[in-house]
Amino acid sequence: AQTVTQSQPEMSVQEAETVTLSCTYDTSESDYYLFWYKQPPSRQMILVIRQEAYKQQNATENRFSVNFQKAAKSFSLKISDSQLGDAAMYFCAYRADQMNRDDKIIFGKGTRLHILP
Amino acid sequence: EPEVTQTPSHQVTQMGQEVILRCVPISNHLYFYWYRQILGQKVEFLVSFYNNEISEKSEIFDDQFSVERPDGSNFTLKIRSTKLEDSAMYFCASSELGVGDEQYFGPGTRLTVT
Numbered sequence: 001a002q003t004v005t006q007s008q009p010e011m012s013v014q015e016a017e018t019v020t021l022s023c024t025y026d027t028s029e030s031d032y033y034l035f036w037y038k039q040p041p042s043r044q045m046i047l048v049i050r051q052e053a054y055k056q057q058n059a060t061e062n063r064f065s066v067n068f069q070k071a072a073k074s075f076s077l078k079i080s081d082s083q084l085g086d087a088a089m090y091f092c093a094y095r096a097d098q099m100n101r102d103d104k105i106i107f108g109k110g111t112r113l114h115i116l117p
Numbered sequence: 118e119p120e121v122t123q124t125p126s127h128q129v130t131q132m133g134q135e136v137i138l139r140c141v142p143i144s145n146h147l148y149f150y151w152y153r154q155i156l157g158q159k160v161e162f163l164v165s166f167y168n169n170e171i172s173e174k175s176e177i178f179d180d181q182f183s184v185e186r187p188d189g190s191n192f193t194l195k196i197r198s199t200k201l202e203d204s205a206m207y208f209c210a211s212s213e214l215g216v217g218d219e220q221y222f223g224p225g226t227r228l229t230v231t
Contacts (some may be wrong), residue, residue, distance in 0.1 A: 037222075043206055045160070045222035091160065103215055104150070104162040104173060 002027045006108035021077045023092030031097035039089040087115045119143045121223035138194045140209030148215040149192045154206040199230045
């Protein structure tokens with residue numbers, strides 16, 4: 001069974017600094033998707049960034065980028081120039097690819113990110 | 118921008134009562150999902166639904182739970198006899214094409230069972 005592990009329950013970063021959130025996963029599949037979701041205090045789940053496993057290039061989305069290491073099954077999120085609005089719970093997540101009929105998303109336990117002014 | 122909506126935002130119910138959580142998926146989406154997040158824990162998959170039937174369900178989704186698409190716009194989750202441990206945030210999600218396609222999440226319904 002696939003699993004997603006986030007080893008950092010909480011992290012803090014100074015405003016305008018860079019922070020990296022860690023995530024590892026386990027799967028026997030070769031093709032899959034990885035995601036980072038942000039959950040602010042409103043509890044809404046917001047997709048931050050998505051990575052297809054077949055792509056070697058790391059995904060980027062403005063101040064957010066990932067370091068995808070397929071062999072190591074590692075998928076970290078880097079937030080540059082941290083802003084107060086980035087404070088939230090961040091979930092790493094996995095989903096099988098489209099050739100697999102299983103399309104449920106598997107989430108990690110989350111990392112709560114605090115931004116220090 | 119189209120979005121998934123959920124009602125109510127917060128539901129309080131007594132143990133043993135039935136509750137129905139409602140979701141309106143994005144209008145051209147065909148695949149629907151429910152996830153649950155117990156406070157302080159990770160989000161867990163409950164069930165997926167397509168073409169008026171369940172595609173997949175987790176171990177959590179026992180006989181107390183049911184889903185329905187009663188009309189062309191709503192997607193509901195019913196819990197027949199609520200237990201204290203059903204207290205959680207329930208998220209609805211939808212996607213247009215299912216497997217391989219983006220799932221869009223609603224804002225969630227906070228269910229409190231007393």
